[in-house]
Amino acid sequence: MPSAPNVRRSRGIALAACVGLTATLGAVAPGITGGAAHAAPAEDCAEAFPVAEVAPDQAVHGVTVSKGTTPAAFTGTVLGVLEDGIGAGRDMIMxxxxxxxxxxxxxxxxxxxxxxxxxxDGRLIGAVAYGLSWGSSPIAGITPFEYMDDYLGPADAAPARIPVGDKAATKIARTGEVTRAQADQGFEQLPMRFSISGISNARLTGARDHDNRPYLRGLKSSRSLNGTAAGADAASVDTLIAGGSLAAVQSVGDVTYAGVGTVTSVCDGELVGFGHPMAAIGQAQYGLAAADVVHVQPDSLGAPFKVSNIGEVGGTIDSDRLSGIAGPLGPVPATTTFVSDITFEGDHRVGETDVFLDDALASVAFGGMVGNHDSVMDYYGPGSESQDWEIEGTDEKGNVFSISYSDLFQSSYDIAYDASYALADTLYVMSQMNDVAITSVTSTAVASDDDSVYRVRKVEQKVGGEWVLLDNEERVKVKAGTTLNLRATLVNGGDQVTVPLSWAVPKKAAGTRGSLEVAGGAWDWLDVYEADTVAQMKRILASDSANNSVVGSVRLRGDGNRINASFESAEVDLVVERSKYLDIIVK
Known part of the structure; x- marks a missing residue:
């Protein structure tokens, strides 16, 4: 009797977004609580210090977290104000x-x-948000709080770089922290990076190089250390005080997609933080979460970075704008639950992720499936697998829908990649559909390291009770109103199997001619990108040929007729590749 599979259920891969001076993060296991598990954080309801009153050499103090969840003090001196440094009518304080x-x-x-x-005097001047473009230094660009205290303005694009004039560059250089040439490079919000810790850059680069889907662009592996935070160890919502660590979360669980920064102020059940946008999308729907700082890592090639674990999700970031992000504590956004269930030989693992942001669903699905494959199979490379999905939600009219799909996948390159594209493609297209809400996605797969395939070796037609070999010299000839009977011989090394398939030729096809392709189902492209509605997606998936079948495709023209038709064999035990092209005449 075979041994029972070893079942592992985990929330262990972290997908992080680094924004401006937001940080990468480690692997996490946060809870989604809606803020009920812990007391609300202490409010500060800070009074804004007007930019007009800021003066050079003015002494300042602030708070931030460099370890754990408790803010620690820092001090500083004002260097000056860059007029319109952040944007039109938005100054930046140095x-x-x-x-x-x-x-x-x-x-x-x-x-x-x-x-x-x-x-x-205790009034809040602003939030640390920008660093010198040159690299690591104690010189900071501050977003004034008077732009943030009304929970932000229009979702303008964040500036790629904030230039400084000669006078400001000289002032910065006089601190002795950087040279004049370095100061001349100005300030910038560090580039946004979407990253997956637990999956190397080589894996992500390999996926993009292999087939650069739109949801893979911009993904980059995190440099951060991995950690975990679960249950009582997770940072709680009551740590979301001024200076406490703040995470804006697009997904949480097996794949966590987030940016970690700092809370600027809390008042009337809402908080504001970051001092710059996450993605500047305006109205947003991210999870609002606490975070626990593991370490601040120096970096000689760029800005140091904070390594954090995401904690309790206890609110909603509903505003993502030029001057920062903001949102209420309490209820969390609705989520889509994504589940990847993979069995390989004696191992079985179920990974689960809750996705807050619809636009992140395809990336999360791809990252979650690849990560789960790697965890369970414990190697990168060829293989095959049977796969079933179920997608549930509500369509454009608010009607509940359920889409099921099954197929057999094979790869001589990397089964983790090639078995993950189809579902991610489907979710990418559906996430772009107006008024469609996906509530759950489940993928169940049984994988193997066997990458064997059948290849179409020859095609024969039954004529007058005899099987006739069809090749480039022998055209397919058939009478309208009858049945075209074919059989394809498939080979895999020394193994061989014969598969019958047939097509009922319509009477209106009389007098036409054209082409007949007999191909493995794996050579039939699943084009979900043509779907604009849930109903269209259902039809495309329902009509898709199985990868382990043989498909005949007819293209006929003549006498004003244009006939395109497909017919499919029964499924076999391996994926089928290759094809034969033949001329066909219908009498």
Whole structure:
């Protein structure tokens, strides 16, 4: 009797977004609680310090987290104000900041975005949000809180770079922290990076190089260390105080897709943070979560970065704008549950992810399936698998729908990649459909390291009770109103199987001629990108040929007739490849 599979259920792959001075993160296991498990964070309801009152050499102080969940103090000095530095009518304040943690890291770090900076009278000047383009330094660009305290303005595009004039560059250089040439490069929000920790850059680059789907563009592996945070160890919502770590979460679970920064202020059940956008999409729907800082990692080639574990999800980020992100504590956004269930030999693993943002669903599905394959199969390379999916939700009219799909996949290159594209493609297209809500997606697969396939070797036609070999010299001839009977011989090494298939030739085809292709089902492209509605997607998936079947495709023209038809054999035990092209005449 074979042994029972070893079942592992895990939430272990982290997919992180780094935005401006937001940070990469480690693997996580946060809870989605809606804020009910812990007390609400303490509110500060800070009063804004007007930009007009900011003066050079003014002393400032602030708070941020460099370890754990408790904010620690830093101090600094105002260098000056860059008029319209962030955008039209939005000035940026330059400061030189210091603390033991900043000195140890070599400068301000990714993850400090949103850290509040106060005047000596306690009023809130603004949030750390930008660093020098040159690299690591204690020189910070501050987003004024007076732009943030009304929970932000229009979703303008964030500036790629904030230039500084001669006077400001000289002032920065006089701090001794950077040279004049380095100061001349100005400030910038660090580029947004979507990254997966637990899957290497080589794996992600390999996926893009193999077949660069739109949902793979921009994905980059995290440099962060991996950690876990679950249950009582997870950072709780009550740590979301001014200076506490804040995560904007697009998905959470087996694949966590998030950006980690800092809370700037909390008031009346809402918070604001980051000091710059996550993606500047305006109205948003991200999970609002706490985070626990593991370490601030110095980086000689760029800004230091904060390594964090996502904690409790306890609210909604509903605003993603030029001056930061904001949203209410309490209820969390509705999610789509994605489940990847894979069995390989004696191992079985179920990975589950809750996705807040529809546009992230395809990326999460692809990352989750590849990561689950890698975890269960424990190698990268060839293989095959049977796969079943079920997609549930509501369509454009609000009607409940369910789509089921099954097929056999094979790859001589990397089964984790090639078995994951079809579902991710489908979800990418459906996530673009207006008024369609996907509530759950489940993929169940049984994988093997056997990458054997059948190949179409020859095609024969039954004529007058005899099988006639069809080749380039022998045209297919058939009478309208009768049945075209064919058989395809498939080979796999020394193994051979014969598969019958037939087509009822319509009477209207009389007098036409054209082409007949007899091909393996794996050579029949599944084009889900043609679907604009749920009903169209259902039809495309329902009519798709099985990869382990043989498909005949007829294209006929003549006497004003245009006939296109397909017919399919029964399924066999392996994926079928290759094809034969033949001329056909209908009498």
């Amino acid at each position: 400061m030189d900041l210091t603390s033991p943690a900043i000195e140890a890291a070599g400068g301000i770090w990714q993850g400090m975005s949103g850290s509040p900076v106060y005047a000596e």
